[in-house]
Amino acid sequence: MxxxxxxxxxxxxxxxxxxxxxxxxxxxxxxxxxxxxxxxxxxxxxxxxxxxxxxxxxxxxxxxxxxxxxxxxxxxxxxxxxxxxxxxxxxxxxxxxxxxxxxxxxxxxxxxxxxxxxxxxxxxxxxxxxxxxxxxxxxxxxxxxxxxxxxxxxxxxxxxxxxxxxxxxxxxxxxxxxxYGPRQPHEAAYMDAIMHFLNRIDAGEPPVVRGDGTATVDLxxxxxxxxxxxxxxxxxxxxxxxxxxxGTETTIKELALLLIRLCGMEGKLQPVFESMDSGLVARRWGDPAKxxxxxxxxxxTPVEEGMRRVIEWRNSKKNQREDT
Ligand SMILES: NC(=O)c1ccc[n+]([C@@H]2O[C@H](COP(=O)([O-])OP(=O)(O)OC[C@H]3O[C@@H](n4cnc5c(N)ncnc54)[C@H](O)[C@@H]3O)[C@@H](O)[C@H]2O)c1
The missing domain is CATH 3.40.50.720 (NAD(P)-binding Rossmann-like Domain)
Incomplete structure (x- = not known):
């Protein structure tokens, strides 16, 4: 068409x-x-x-x-x-x-x-x-x-x-x-996890995972x-x-560890866990077959590549703010 x-x-x-x-x-x-x-x-x-x-x-x-x-x-x-x-x-x-x-x-x-x-x-x-x-x-x-x-x-x-x-x-x-991806809003339940993790990592602080980190998302x-x-x-x-x-599950803990790695802070930061309701279902995993x-x-787009682009987008926005 x-x-x-x-x-x-x-x-x-x-x-x-x-x-x-x-x-x-x-x-x-x-x-x-x-x-x-x-x-x-x-x-x-x-x-x-x-x-x-x-x-x-x-x-x-x-x-x-x-x-x-x-x-x-x-x-x-x-x-x-x-x-x-x-x-x-x-x-x-x-x-x-x-x-x-x-x-x-x-x-x-x-x-x-x-x-x-x-x-x-x-x-x-x-x-x-x-x-x-x-x-x-x-x-x-x-x-x-x-x-x-x-x-x-x-x-x-x-x-x-x-x-x-x-x-x-x-x-x-x-x-x-x-x-998820560039232009994502900050308010969505799992997206604010991504942005929150990145903010913490940037500040040299450990990302705080709500719950035990075993909740999954299909990114x-x-x-x-x-x-x-x-x-x-x-x-x-x-x-x-x-x-x-x-068709792939990612735990919130894996997501935190991935973002730590992509930000070059592996070995320097570890996620910490806070016992509270994550607001997420226990597991999200969709069947892509149909x-x-x-x-x-x-x-x-593999998650690692997609998250790299989110980080790039976030950094470019940060640089724009610093320029003005
Ligand atoms: N992002 C996700 O993971 C996800 C998952 C499942 C379903 N969805 C659905 O996909 C669609 C797009 O989601 P998104 O992530 O791009 O969200 P988004 O909030 O970024 O985009 C929604 C857009 O709709 C506009 N909007 C909201 N209410 C409106 C109204 N009453 N009249 C006119 N415009 C209005 C908003 O200003 C916004 O630009 C939504 O229907 C959402 O429910 C999103």
Whole structure:
């Protein structure tokens, strides 16, 4: 599928995953509309895409705003739907979770149908699985979630199916595992572990691991995630849900040790453990087989390489701050 000159809306396009999707779309020479409330997105996340000569329009608006969505969808061919309130915010403010994630997603889908959008590629989450009843979790795993954020993602998945059945709106939705990479926000539960570890290591202090460090994450590099999104758009596959997983577990302790090593502090620093709730499920480990078999998608960035890029990005931001 040739995306040249196609009008493509990316909700949440100034966020971590959305902005990397925008980078891909610029390479594909699409006309991109970033639709983002900027609650967590940043215009600087689009600097790279703009510097590449990308045809990008930024619409600063909320997915709760039906009129703004209606306007932006006119003439739109495809939509990547990434905008959402994040896990902690949803736990703190469950009504916001309902209004942004559930109503907001409904608004996006409704506007897509009205405007004749051809396909939506949407962000679900491995949170729909809750604590894994078996591992690795494949897409047949039950919805064992008990959090508001996960509840909103389950509701959205049901709406994707219902819009497909009633209106024929093609979609693929991704249950991302633990996505990380340059431009990552600091607030997400496991991401703030990465940034916290790096801050401590920089200061010559031992990284503090919440809990005993045995909780695991399935780390997926953001550029791989963006590539999965483009592959899903171009694929004839519709009405399906996929994990975007590396298929590998990393313990939080291993992550701390890796970052110590990558920062050249091996032998000088050791993580310390604090007995408190890490806020993480005990284990996250996704089965990547369905996405591989049906979309041909596999992750290609090893954790070590991905973390190296995070460190480079963080250092470049630090240098920029020191220069100004
Ligand atoms: N990062 C992960 O590990 C992960 C894992 C599972 C699922 N997801 C999902 O992937 C999507 C993208 O996540 P991300 O990591 O890039 O997060 P992010 O917070 O970096 O990006 C989300 C973007 O959406 C915008 N946004 C939030 N609420 C909005 C609203 N009401 N209206 C318009 N824009 C709004 C934010 O400003 C932000 O730019 C989200 O739907 C998230 O739930 C992410």
């Amino acid at each position: 040739d995306l040249t000159n196609k009008q493509i809306v990316v909700t949440g396009g100034a966020g971590l995953i959305g902005s990397h999707i925008v980078d891909e779309l610029v390479r594909e020479k699409a006309r991109v509309i970033v639709y983002d409330s900027m609650i967590r997105g940043k215009r600087e996340h689009l600097d790279h895409a703009i510097a590449q000569g990308g045809d990008i329009r930024i619409v600063e608006a909320d997915i709760r705003d039906r009129d703004a969505l209606h306007d932006v969808m006119q003439g739109t061919d495809y939509v990547f739907h990434q905008a959402a309130s994040w896990l902690r915010l949803c736990q703190e403010n469950p009504r916001l979770s309902l209004e942004t994630n559930i109503h907001g997603t409904f608004n996006v889908l409704e506007a897509c149908v009205e405007a004749g959008v051809k396909k939506v590629v949407a962000a679900s989450s491995s949170s729909v699985y809750g604590e894994g009843l078996y591992l690795p979790t494949d897409e047949k795993h039950p919805f064992n979630n008990d959090l508001f954020y996960g509840a909103s993602k389950v509701a959205n998945e049901q709406h994707y199916r219902a819009f497909y059945k009633k209106y024929g709106l093609d979609f693929v939705a991704f249950r991302y595992l633990n996505v 997926v590099y953001v550029a791989d995630v963006a590539r999965a999104n483009i592959m899903a758009l171009k694929s004839p596959v519709t009405n399906e849900f996929f994990n975007v997983a590396s 996405a591989r078999d049906m979309l041909g998608f596999v992750t290609t």
